[in-house]
Amino acid sequence: MRIALITYSTKPRGGVVHTLALAEALARAGAEVWVWTLGRGGDDAFFRPVDPAVHVRVVPFAPIDGEDVGDRILRSITVLGEAFTPADYDVVHAQDCISANAVGRCVRTIHHLDEFATPELAACHERAVVEPFARVCVSAAVAREVQDGWDLTPTVIPNGVDxxxxxxxxxxxxxxxxxxxxxxxxxxxxxxxxxxxxxxxxxxxxxxxxxxxxxxxxxxxxxxxxxxxxxxxxxxxxxxxxxxxxxxxxxxxxxxxxxxxxxxxxxxxxxxxxxxxxxxxxxxxxxxxxxxxxxxxxxxxxxxxxxxxxxxxxxxxxxxxxxxxxxxxxxxxxxxHSWDDAARAHLDFYAALEPHEATSR
The missing domain is CATH 3.40.50.2000 (Glycogen Phosphorylase B;)
Structure with a gap:
């Protein structure tokens, strides 16, 4: 199974930590795994070494002086989306709202729900809940929020921890x-x-x-x-x-x-x-x-x-x-809370997807 995990940054944020740990555990379980991200601030690698079994793709994202948050969000989506080719993978799994907007039809992990005042980010957040064809939440409480707010039913797969x-x-x-x-x-x-x-x-x-x-x-x-x-x-x-x-x-x-x-x-x-x-x-x-x-x-x-x-x-x-x-x-x-257990649960989840769901873009 060729799996692409998509995140928005190389920096040590919770969602990025999750993405790398899950990618490495999926690779240990026998999957072919790519992690795609934006390289902000000149970064060409993640904040920590990544297991060589995981393929890493860092898309350059140069800073623009004076760029406001809304414009940066829209440019992030465009730059990542133009670099990524969904058809190369059996499963495309976005880990945040920026990456979900960038890659099109995908699986999405909703780590938590938020409220944003920036219009571009609020729209990005909404699309990234509604448009993915399948959703994962890391806790039942967040899954209930998604159910109550959008009448959608995510699959719950808890985080691992090192x-x-x-x-x-x-x-x-x-x-x-x-x-x-x-x-x-x-x-x-x-x-x-x-x-x-x-x-x-x-x-x-x-x-x-x-x-x-x-x-x-x-x-x-x-x-x-x-x-x-x-x-x-x-x-x-x-x-x-x-x-x-x-x-x-x-x-x-x-x-x-x-x-x-x-x-x-x-x-x-x-x-x-x-x-x-x-x-x-x-x-x-x-x-x-x-x-x-x-x-x-x-x-x-x-x-x-x-x-x-x-x-x-x-x-x-x-x-x-x-x-x-x-x-x-x-x-x-x-x-x-083992990452290997989380990886096995993700592989079972991917395998249960209808073939047209996992591959159609």
Whole structure:
């Protein structure tokens, strides 16, 4: 089976991490797999090495000074679509709304649903839900949102997680010592500073927490994004100044350093307003770190009693101060989410497609 997985970026975002891990697991299962993406900012490769069994195609995408988000979305769709030839593959599987719009008739994974103010992006999002001939969701909660909103019934295939890699981060004494020396004791959030990640809510909760735990620092890692969130970053900085909060903002962390950064955290904050699964939180559980999550139905579904849930700033602060959740069960939960299992489920899903569905473009 010749499978093309399509994503929109080479950078370390959740959907891109998913795409690469799934591609490698599909290749281990015997499929011929290509991953297609746009090479933004001059990139000609992904943020990490990819198993040579996976064919990688990076389509150059040069920056244009002053280009607004809407125009960049439309150009992304055009550039990727002009480079891609669907007829070369048995299955074309888009992992985001940009790639789904670019490649035409396809399978689509809907990782989570969002609301966009930019008209071009809102239209892209809508088409990428409605037009694919088959849909996958990584949790039942998101599948229900699709059912309720569009009367469509996706297939649920949960994410995998590289649990062994993050478990190894817990045993990386030298790496953890380096982070401890640089950052002290810290609350960690991974995913950058943006509205969906609830970054300002975390600052509000941390300001309350700091009264009780003044030696506990606040650290943000990650943050690569296609979108222009300068307005949110300005609001974030303003609120930090008003509250006297001085977070450490690390930006993108090298792939080999991330597990020890996560493992050294005192607590992992996962306060997203929208999620499809919660892979970063699952990685923290694999590293043995307690997780505090926003009380969302999807996160209740995925994590059960293994994390502490909170809704208000006061609840978040209290949970961060004394995080609950069953850490042993959390490790076991992470280990149960295998990418090889996810790949087998995808292959079964592809095989069940009607032949004309899988190949017609």
């Amino acid at each position: 649990a062994q890699r993050f478990s190894a981060g817990a045993a990386d004494v030298a790496g953890r010592r380096r982070w401890a020396e640089e950052l002290g004791e810290y609350v960690l959030a991974v995913g950058g500073i943006e509205p969906r990640k609830g970054s300002i809510d975390l600052v509000e909760a941390y300001a309350l927490l700091a009264r009780e735990r003044p030696g506990l620092n606040l650290v943000f890692a990650g943050g690569e994004t296609l979108f222009d969130y300068r307005w949110y970053r300005e609001a974030f900085d303003k609120r930090c100044a008003e509250l006297g909060v001085q977070p450490r903002v690390l930006g993108t962390v090298a792939e080999e350093e991330l597990p020890s950064l996560v493992a050294q955290a005192s607590v992992f904050a996962f306060l997203s307003t929208k999620e499809g699964f919660g892979m970063a939180a699952m990685e923290a559980l694999a590293a043995g770190v307690p997780v505090v999550a926003r009380d969302l139905p999807v996160l209740r579904e995925v994590f059960g009693t293994t994390v502490a849930f909170a809704s208000t700033h006061a609840e978040m602060a209290a949970a961060l101060a004394w995080p609950g959740g069953d850490r042993a069960a959390g490790r076991e939960l992470a280990l149960r």
